[in-house]
Amino acid sequence: MPQRFNLVLRGGHVVDPANGTDARMDVGLRLGKIALVAERIDDELADDIIDVIGKIVMPGHIDTHAHLSGPFDQSGTRAYGHVMLAKSGTTTALDLAGEPGALAEGMKRKGAGMNVATILGLVPHTTIKEDDPGIGTMRDVVSDALERGSIGVKLLGGYHPFTPESTSQVIAAANEQLAWVAFHVGSKDSGSDLIGLREVPEITGNGRLHVAHINSYCRGLVMDNLEECNEAFEIIESKRSQFVTEAYLAQVNGTNGKCDEDGNLVYNVAQNCMRARGYATTDAGMRQALLDGYGGALTERGGRIVIVTGEEAVRIWEEKSTDASLSFPVNPATSAFSLTTAKYDDGEFRVDAVSTDGGSLPRNVAIERTMALVDFGALSLLEAATKLTYTPSRMLGLLNKGHFSEGADGDITVINRETGKATLSLVNGEPIMINGRVVGNGGTWLVKSEAEKTAASSGLPYQVIDLEQSKLYAGWR
Ligand SMILES: [Zn+2]
Incomplete structure (x- = not known):
C-alpha cells in the first residue's frame, strides 16, 4: 500500500538548489518531514492539501543575522521580532547578539514557531565583567554562554569595541570550544567601516569567524562605495575558508x-x-x-x-x-546589489547569505528584496534559494534544512511570484504563517550540547546542533 501524506503542497514552483529542482511539483510531507517531491501526488494519498499553484515553494528562509533578544533590551521589545520575522516568511533565525535567558523567555511569551539560536552579545559591565577581555576570561565567558543556551558570542565592534589583541582572543576562545563567533567589525584602533574590515584578517589569524553584515562596511564612508565593495571582496577572499559572511538588503540600518x-x-x-x-x-x-x-x-x-x-x-x-x-537610510542600493550578486570564478557567491539584520528591527525584507533581484534578472530562482536557505543551512550545520531531500525537515517558505512576499511558511510541517498572519507560537530552541540541561528545563522544544558540521568550522579539526 502506498504511503500516505499528512499534507501535500499542490502545484507550486519548487526551487531546491541542493537537488537541482526548479519546476512545478507537488511536495508531500509526513510526520513533519519532507516525504516526496513529485510531479503529481495523488489526492487520495493526502490527509490535507494546500493549493500553491503559481507560487514559489522553497526550503524555509534561514536568517543568519536577526535580533530577537539582546543585552541592550531592558524592556523586552526585541521579542516582537519573532512575529515580525515569521510574518516575512523566515523559519529559522540566528539571534546575533542576544542573551540566552531573555531569548528563551521571549520565545515562550511571543514566539512564532521558528527555530532560533542565539549568541551572547559581549557588552562590558553588562554581559561581561571587564573591557578588553583576555583569553582566560573569554574561555569562561564562552563556556558559561554555551551552558546557558547561546551557541556562541558576538563581538559588537561598532558599539563596544575591544583592542585588536582582545578581539583576537575572543575569537580564539570561541574557536577552541567550537562556539559560533560573529564580529560586527571595529576595534579601538578602527571603526565600523572598511578600515575596521581591513583589520579583520590579521585579527582572525588562523581562526574562524562570521563577519557580520558586509554591507555595513560599504557605505561610502572611506571611499566610493563600490570601491569599498571590491576591497571587501578581496578581504573576504583572503580568508575564504575561514570566514562566513552575510549582507542585508534593507536601505535602513539600526543604531x-x-x-x-x-x-x-x-x-x-x-x-x-x-x-x-x-x-x-x-x-x-x-x-x-x-x-x-x-x-x-x-x-x-x-x-x-x-x-x-x-x-x-x-x-x-x-x-x-x-x-x-x-x-538611518545609510545602505546604498548599489552596494547591496554588488554584495548580493557577486561570485567567484568557480560560481560560488562571494558573500554567503542574504540576511535581514532585522527581527525586532523593522527591515525584514530579505525574501522580497532577493525576489526583486530575481525579477531584475540579477539572480536565478535557484540562486535566490541558495542565498536564502541552502547556504545558510550549511553555514550553521543544519544539514536537515535548506533542501527538500526525503527526510529533510518540513520547513518551507511559499512566495507570491508577483509581490515577492512570502504567503505561507511551515516549520516541521506545521504552518507558522498564513497569508501574512502569524499562527505559530513558541519555537524550537537550537542549542549546542553544552546547553542540553538548560534547554531541557526551559520547557521549550529544543534541538542540539553540531557546529562541527557547520561551514564556519569545516575542516577545523
Ligand atoms: Zn545586527
Whole structure:
C-alpha cells in the first residue's frame, strides 16, 4: 500500500538548489518531514492539501543575522521580532547578539514557531565583567554562554569595541570550544567601516569567524562605495575558508543615539550615520537629523516595532535620555546589489547569505528584496534559494534544512511570484504563517550540547546542533 501524506503542497514552483529542482511539483510531507517531491501526488494519498499553484515553494528562509533578544533590551521589545520575522516568511533565525535567558523567555511569551539560536552579545559591565577581555576570561565567558543556551558570542565592534589583541582572543576562545563567533567589525584602533574590515584578517589569524553584515562596511564612508565593495571582496577572499559572511538588503540600518554628558554621540555606528550626511556627531546634530526626517526612532505599535520620524522621533529619543534605538537610510542600493550578486570564478557567491539584520528591527525584507533581484534578472530562482536557505543551512550545520531531500525537515517558505512576499511558511510541517498572519507560537530552541540541561528545563522544544558540521568550522579539526 502506498504511503500516505499528512499534507501535500499542490502545484507550486519548487526551487531546491541542493537537488537541482526548479519546476512545478507537488511536495508531500509526513510526520513533519519532507516525504516526496513529485510531479503529481495523488489526492487520495493526502490527509490535507494546500493549493500553491503559481507560487514559489522553497526550503524555509534561514536568517543568519536577526535580533530577537539582546543585552541592550531592558524592556523586552526585541521579542516582537519573532512575529515580525515569521510574518516575512523566515523559519529559522540566528539571534546575533542576544542573551540566552531573555531569548528563551521571549520565545515562550511571543514566539512564532521558528527555530532560533542565539549568541551572547559581549557588552562590558553588562554581559561581561571587564573591557578588553583576555583569553582566560573569554574561555569562561564562552563556556558559561554555551551552558546557558547561546551557541556562541558576538563581538559588537561598532558599539563596544575591544583592542585588536582582545578581539583576537575572543575569537580564539570561541574557536577552541567550537562556539559560533560573529564580529560586527571595529576595534579601538578602527571603526565600523572598511578600515575596521581591513583589520579583520590579521585579527582572525588562523581562526574562524562570521563577519557580520558586509554591507555595513560599504557605505561610502572611506571611499566610493563600490570601491569599498571590491576591497571587501578581496578581504573576504583572503580568508575564504575561514570566514562566513552575510549582507542585508534593507536601505535602513539600526543604531543607538546615546550621547555622553558632553553631548557627543557615544557609538561609532551612530557617528557614521551623522557623518554620512554632514551632521555633527553630537546631540544637536542628531536632533536636527531626526527633525529633518533623515532618520527615525523605533517604537512599539500594535505588537510590532515601527520607525517614526520628525518630532515624534525626537520625543522618543529624549524620553529614553538619548539611549534609544534609531534607524538611518545609510545602505546604498548599489552596494547591496554588488554584495548580493557577486561570485567567484568557480560560481560560488562571494558573500554567503542574504540576511535581514532585522527581527525586532523593522527591515525584514530579505525574501522580497532577493525576489526583486530575481525579477531584475540579477539572480536565478535557484540562486535566490541558495542565498536564502541552502547556504545558510550549511553555514550553521543544519544539514536537515535548506533542501527538500526525503527526510529533510518540513520547513518551507511559499512566495507570491508577483509581490515577492512570502504567503505561507511551515516549520516541521506545521504552518507558522498564513497569508501574512502569524499562527505559530513558541519555537524550537537550537542549542549546542553544552546547553542540553538548560534547554531541557526551559520547557521549550529544543534541538542540539553540531557546529562541527557547520561551514564556519569545516575542516577545523
Ligand atoms: Zn545586527
